[in-house]
Amino acid sequence: MKNCCDCMAGPYxxxxxxxxxxxxxxxxxxxAQAWAATAKSWAVGDTGIRAGEETDNAKYYAGQxxxxxxxxxxxxxxxxxxxxxxxxxAMAAAGSAGAAKTSQDAAGTHAGAAKxxxxxxxxxxxxxxxxxxxxxxxxxSVNLTEEHHTVxxxxxxxxxxxDSEDTVSLTVNRLKTDYTVDAHITGVKLPDGTAMNDDxxxxxxxxxxxxxxxxxFKVKYTGAAKxxxxxxxxxxxx
Numbered sequence: 001m002k003n004c005c006d007c008m009a010g011p012y013x014x015x016x017x018x019x020x021x022x023x024x025x026x027x028x029x030x031x032a033q034a035w036a037a038t039a040k041s042w043a044v045g046d047t048g049i050r051a052g053e054e055t056d057n058a059k060y061y062a063g064q065x066x067x068x069x070x071x072x073x074x075x076x077x078x079x080x081x082x083x084x085x086x087x088x089x090a091m092a093a094a095g096s097a098g099a100a101k102t103s104q105d106a107a108g109t110h111a112g113a114a115k116x117x118x119x120x121x122x123x124x125x126x127x128x129x130x131x132x133x134x135x136x137x138x139x140x141s142v143n144l145t146e147e148h149h150t151v152x153x154x155x156x157x158x159x160x161x162x163d164s165e166d167t168v169s170l171t172v173n174r175l176k177t178d179y180t181v182d183a184h185i186t187g188v189k190l191p192d193g194t195a196m197n198d199d200x201x202x203x204x205x206x207x208x209x210x211x212x213x214x215x216x217f218k219v220k221y222t223g224a225a226k227x228x229x230x231x232x233x234x235x236x237x238x
Contacts, residue, residue, distance in 0.1 A: 207220075
């Protein structure tokens with residue numbers, strides 16, 4: 001039975017009532033479809049309704065909204081079939097949009113962490129480069145302060161006497177006397193006057209360095225050779 005308001009409005013028209021419900025259903029369907037399209041855009045893109053959606057969606061950032069997009073598509077299809085299904089699809093689409101937004105936020109958090117890691121890696125690379133440069137500078141400094149000398153020492157005394165002492169002046173004065181000197185005998189003259197291009201006999205004995213100063217040092221050998229040619233390499237002390 002119609003109420004009084006219906007009676008005052010005029011006789012009940014079934015056709016108008018059906019058309020009214022049909023229009024309402026159409027609006028609900030369009031609303032549901034709009035929700036579904038929005039959800040799909042945030043979830044996987046490929047809708048054309050939002051600029052940059054192909055790279056700004058949940059699937060791209062975190063791969064977590066694919067199922068939600070599928071649910072939204074299913075809800076949209078059900079909405080086209082009936083008014084009741086359309087309402088359910090709208091609710092599902094709203095949930096999908098929320099899930100997509102959550103995934104986007106999570107992706108943003110991961111992107112921030114990745115950026116922080118990139119920054120830290122850049123700082124580490126900078127420190128490593130600085131360390132490498134410092135090592136190169138040190139190596140260059142060592143090379144600049146390395147110098148070579150060749151001296152021929154002579155002994156006029158009979159063994160075990162030895163007066164082969166000589167003074168070597170440095171090309172570059174040192175700042176400290178902790179520099180090192182590598183000595184290598186490259187030739188000797190035996191007591192009988194025979195010259196040799198090495199000291200395979202050991203007759204020159206050992207090379208002794210002493211009285212190191214900032215501008216030079218003294219050197220001698222301890223053996224019975226009449227002469228010895230010694231190559232000296234000086235490093236450090238700077």
